[in-house]
Amino acid sequence: MAQATMTIEQEFIQEFTGSRQRAMQALEIYPAGVTHDSRYVKPFPIYIARAQGAKKWDVDDHELTDYAVGHGSLIMGHNHPEVVAAVTAQLQRGTHFGASHDQELEWGDWVQRLVPSVERVKFTSSGTEATMLAIRAARAYSGKEKVLKFEQNFHGWHDYISRNVPGDDSNESLPGIPKAVIDLTIVLPIDDLDAVERVLMESDIACVIIEPSGASWATVPPAEGFLEGLRALTEKYNTILIFDEVITGFRWAPGGAQERFGIIPDMTTMAKIVAGGLPGGCFGGKRDIMAVFEFRDDPNHRKIMHPGTYNGNPLSAVAGATALRLVSDPSVQRYCDEMAARLRVGFNTVLVNRDVPGFCYGESSVFHLSLGRTCANMTSGDLRKPDGVEVSALKGGLTGKAKSSFIAGMMLEGSDITFGGGWLSVMHTAEDIDRTIEGFDRTIVRMHDEGIF
Numbered sequence: 001m002a003q004a005t006m007t008i009e010q011e012f013i014q015e016f017t018g019s020r021q022r023a024m025q026a027l028e029i030y031p032a033g034v035t036h037d038s039r040y041v042k043p044f045p046i047y048i049a050r051a052q053g054a055k056k057w058d059v060d061d062h063e064l065t066d067y068a069v070g071h072g073s074l075i076m077g078h079n080h081p082e083v084v085a086a087v088t089a090q091l092q093r094g095t096h097f098g099a100s101h102d103q104e105l106e107w108g109d110w111v112q113r114l115v116p117s118v119e120r121v122k123f124t125s126s127g128t129e130a131t132m133l134a135i136r137a138a139r140a141y142s143g144k145e146k147v148l149k150f151e152q153n154f155h156g157w158h159d160y161i162s163r164n165v166p167g168d169d170s171n172e173s174l175p176g177i178p179k180a181v182i183d184l185t186i187v188l189p190i191d192d193l194d195a196v197e198r199v200l201m202e203s204d205i206a207c208v209i210i211e212p213s214g215a216s217w218a219t220v221p222p223a224e225g226f227l228e229g230l231r232a233l234t235e236k237y238n239t240i241l242i243f244d245e246v247i248t249g250f251r252w253a254p255g256g257a258q259e260r261f262g263i264i265p266d267m268t269t270m271a272k273i274v275a276g277g278l279p280g281g282c283f284g285g286k287r288d289i290m291a292v293f294e295f296r297d298d299p300n301h302r303k304i305m306h307p308g309t310y311n312g313n314p315l316s317a318v319a320g321a322t323a324l325r326l327v328s329d330p331s332v333q334r335y336c337d338e339m340a341a342r343l344r345v346g347f348n349t350v351l352v353n354r355d356v357p358g359f360c361y362g363e364s365s366v367f368h369l370s371l372g373r374t375c376a377n378m379t380s381g382d383l384r385k386p387d388g389v390e391v392s393a394l395k396g397g398l399t400g401k402a403k404s405s406f407i408a409g410m411m412l413e414g415s416d417i418t419f420g421g422g423w424l425s426v427m428h429t430a431e432d433i434d435r436t437i438e439g440f441d442r443t444i445v446r447m448h449d450e451g452i453f
Contacts, residue, residue, distance in 0.1 A: 067422030077427030121284035127271030128156030138207035276319030336365035346437035413439025
């Protein structure tokens, strides 16, 4: 039993010894010891041995309620029996045919059926590849070169789209990316439609790309009406609008944020849920735009190449098609939304009752947490968009000691909230949520007693 005098960090180090040993080994294999930047946490990341439903167990056999759910990809939870059965059956038939197959037809049909903007679709191996090729298609179709995006929106890690700060035209914060490439991307603050119109009037814009939830899955949500205004302006200036629905796709609604908000883009990029928990992504849109990938006996046709060893991989295809069939039922999204709202309200109630600066917010089935700062519209109820907080502060989320102690404290309480927020699945129960809120209360008290805020 841990001593009462132990700090959160001391108790975490004592309890998660197996993860600590593996983290030390990983430092000799990987730069910074991790295979994904978001898994870099202090004092060390946890190592998971198995998962089921809304739970996972680490190498020391701690049971954790999982709010990472495969970086948001597992809306049906870990190891959904129908997905597992489909993948298991496909393993017996083959993992990689190097040829076309029935499974990719079914997968593509489900994407086309569910997502309103998709008249034609192409598969990739990741969301990064999807946005990269969607932008390339927009450039080829429009004959223009520049991309307009919005502050802190994340569209993958390729060179085209890594610039994130309005007005910063240097490449000092983006090592390895040529300035000539950075100059092809214009970044604007969110919610400024006048600035959007000026850029569309004056610049050579091939496309506008945006996370319809706002930057990083609703971390910086747009104001009401902004998406409608953006759609109107892109239509006015005949500019391709791309919705990056890598996270919102099939989570905000069966047809994604575009279905939920009733705003149809010209192109859409997708990943995560689309592949049912296996690697995979896709993009699609209007037939005439997607025609840039067609083979034609026309000397004037400028075709975009689209190789990719794992495009439409049979395992991802059967997992994806099965998952999309399951999430086509809107009760899936409604349930996850309800559980996320229950969690957000619970966290805010704790913060208000304990008189601790902080807030929890989000929409659909996601949540984000900020500690040590306040917002102008703080409430013990649900909160979609915190007022009076700088974009950089929202995007930064939890930092420093507040981040490491919170994550460790919640691990000790049986919840993985490594992202400082998270996603809900159909496998999370009201009892799971309530236990997490109780653990949150105890963790907040411990952090306050340690003088962290």
